[in-house]
Amino acid sequence: MSAQRAITQAEASPRALQDALQGALQRALQGALQETARDASPEAPPPAPAAAPRRVSLGSLLAATARRHPDRIAVVDPADKPAWSDRPAITWTYAAAAEIVERLARGLRSWRLPPGSRIGLCLPGSAESALAILAVEAAGHVACLLPVSWDEERLLAAAQGVALSAVLTQARLGSAAPAERLCTVAARYFGLRYLAAFGPDVPDGVINLDRFVLDGPAGEPAEPAPASAGIVSFVGGDPERPIYRSGESVVAAAAAHLVAMRVAPGERILSLIGPHDLRGLATGLGAALVAGASLETMPLFDGAAFAAALRRPGPTHLVAPAFLEKNLAGRDLPEDLRSVALVHRAPARLPGRSRAAGRPQSLRLDTVVDTIVFDETALLSGRRGTAADLSLVLGKPERLALPATLMALRHGPDGRLAFRGQASAAAALQRGTPPTVPSDAWQETAYAPVLFAGLATAIEAMETPEPAVSPEIFAPA
CATH class of the missing domain: 3.40.50.980 (Rossmann fold)
Structure with a gap:
């Protein structure tokens, strides 16, 4: 079973997703390069059983699709x-x-x-x-x-x-x-x-x-x-706060996002967010390569150019900053637009229940995906109006329907959100050797959900307690 097929099963059977996604992603991602090599050289002997699999990376996914579907569109420049x-x-x-x-x-x-x-x-x-x-x-x-x-x-x-x-x-x-x-x-x-x-x-x-x-x-x-x-990005555009993550972690973050986005091979991702941080990389280039899709970005936003790009034929998935929702709502969107991912930065206010798909003041689309980025630590996506709606998941983290090794979520004792799994394996970068980031360690964030009747209505920043200062000890003269 391919990674894309496992992702497609999310709507029909969440339990099947739990069982299939873990193995499918591991086989499809970690084995992509090896499978492609065997396709290119049918007479080559199979790898030795003891050989360790090559690590998955964005480049290995590009190479795999290039071998199997060389004429498929990968990247499109804006007109x-x-x-x-x-x-x-x-x-x-x-x-x-x-x-x-x-x-x-x-x-x-x-x-x-x-x-x-x-x-x-x-x-x-x-x-x-x-x-x-x-x-x-x-x-x-x-x-x-x-x-x-x-x-x-x-x-x-x-x-x-x-x-x-x-x-x-x-x-x-x-x-x-x-x-x-x-x-x-x-x-x-x-x-x-x-x-x-x-x-x-x-x-x-x-x-x-x-x-x-x-x-x-x-x-x-x-x-x-x-x-x-690996990759280094910067928290909130602050050059003093670099964050490191491995190539495998970038792929895992994109795969977790695709569970909600469900981009099929050969479809198009039209992104208004550049690959300058985790949110742009995982929802754009990373998602396109994991899905075997095409990526078109618009570095400099122009209303007329965006409208023309959106109208081009073919199944399209839009990635846009969340504040553009009010501009998109009520507009006549193309029938080929399969989904819209609205990307929020924590802290953020979540859309009200009255803005769920099909309700008044909402996008005229039943495939709206909310994505929240928690600094450069984790990216959480959920389809609005479904069991994976982020208002529900952030209220009760056990609702997150992802394999725990890919991403797990919990509330800390003080209400802060913490992530664990390959998709959130990141750490502050030092000038020396890049850190080893274990995927089984909980990554605490500085944010907590605001809950009402068990539903999250917003994400707020929590004050970080000041560390206790030890008294200075002076040696006698």
């Missing part, structure tokens, strides 16, 4: 991209995306950086951003997601705080010049050894990634790619 980047809007198939990722990864591996080095990605949510994330992962380094809106001081603080060795960016973004901004950062932080950018008019001293891709080697890799070293 207005040339206006703000001087770069063409390109539609990438899975096969083409896999080849470009491999070219980029080989180039990154040629840099004199030790495995697991931290490489910043300061890019808008276009195709280059998705390919760069996958290439850094394939090169065996840690991708650090730097919001392209950050100014020089915040970029410098992040570069110093996580010890960046390189940054991939873009020459132009509207009237801004991210590559030039990062040149100034590199002049102030000498640990930044490599700076590379996509686009025309790349500044002097900056590696041109377009040439990097065109002149790079193509074809199958000569040796197995290094293991994924």
